[in-house]
Amino acid sequence: MYCVRNVTEDLYWVGANDHRLALFENAYPIPRGVSYNSYLLTDEKTVLFDTVDWSGCRQLLENMAHVLDGRPLDYLVINHLEPDHAGSIEEILLRWPKVTIISNEKAFMLMRQFGFDVDSHQIVEVKEGDTFSFGKHVVTFVFAPMVHWPEVMVTFDTTNGVLFSADAFGSFGALDGKLFADEVNFDRDWLDDARRYLTNIVGKYGPHIRLILKKAGGILDQIKFICPLHGPVWRKDLLYFIQKYDLWGRYEPEQKGILMVYASMYGNTESAMQALASKLCDKGMTNIAMYDVSSTDVSQLISEVFKYSHMVLASVTYNLGIYPAMHNFLIDMKALNVQNRTIALVENGSWAIKSGDLIQKFLSEEMKNMTVLNERISIASSLHADKESELESLADAILDSMQ
């Protein structure tokens, strides 16, 4: 059965939802599923903007057949060549051999690399700022390299203000009918997944996010819809989401609050973190999120890192090193260019306590603009009541640093 929705009068969402995939990019858990968004414009010419993952191809074809209603497909615009969007290109070319493909030089190179037979079809190679008319609708192409691949471009329809934003402004989560961000409680139900999507996938490329925001800044008043390749379409309150992107692209936190992450084998480090959290709450700071590094997917931790201003990292010593899951979290933060955070450390060990120094060294030498507080709690196996004052001082130091 076809499943389409109008974005505007003559623009249709013709994508597919996926609740079966467990790991996006074979890496990120997606318990809420994901959508592959593809859009079909029915102007004097018909135009498909990007395709879907191969797994959604049948749905795409059924949706297209319904909207086209016997008309041919005239143009295929490819903004992003990653297979979760480009996987159905070859099928489109087989079914509509007369279609003209519009994309850029790098994307055409990738199409050939991935084995799509583009050279036996009409192609139009566009450059930054080129325009193209499909009848009523005139679009312009804006390059957005590394958001999230080098060939990425976004297409702006100057006629109706639709921005086809590729992976930018996307989110994990299947749509399940609700196409528009204003049809869901985005802040409550979607923001965490939108942040987890962006920060894990493109977090490393903050400067590139800032560049595309700068380009969009020039035409902000003309953008009426943002149509990303995953997740809801934006037609109201666009600035809410643009401002989040601005923060994430600058590695600035969304909230003053504390992310507490611990690595604990037998529960003593965990117990110390609970005691510290209670002290912080006693003193009035309740915006705290606590995670066990061993049982939390690192993509969720990364998302939380981008949200909160402060962190407490607590780790046992393990074979004279940092506990492996905590070490992995640090490596991930570094890989994604996380910066501008204030961190307090708690370490634990039973005979040679090393984890605090090692984490401090990693944060100071391997990462940028990470402030580590001087106060640190060092636990010999378990935290005893005589260390209550140290707990108190650490809580005070964290709160002072939040002023």
Ligand SMILES: Cc1cc2nc3c(=O)[nH]c(=O)nc-3n(C[C@H](O)[C@H](O)[C@H](O)COP(=O)(O)O)c2cc1C
């Ligand atoms: C495989 C293994 C390696 C460990 N290596 C060290 C170590 O190098 N130095 C140390 O002081 N403690 C080491 N420990 C002990 C733990 O770090 C220690 O018992 C800690 O207090 C446990 O805290 P927890 O209750 O939060 O798990 C090791 C424990 C295990 C199981």
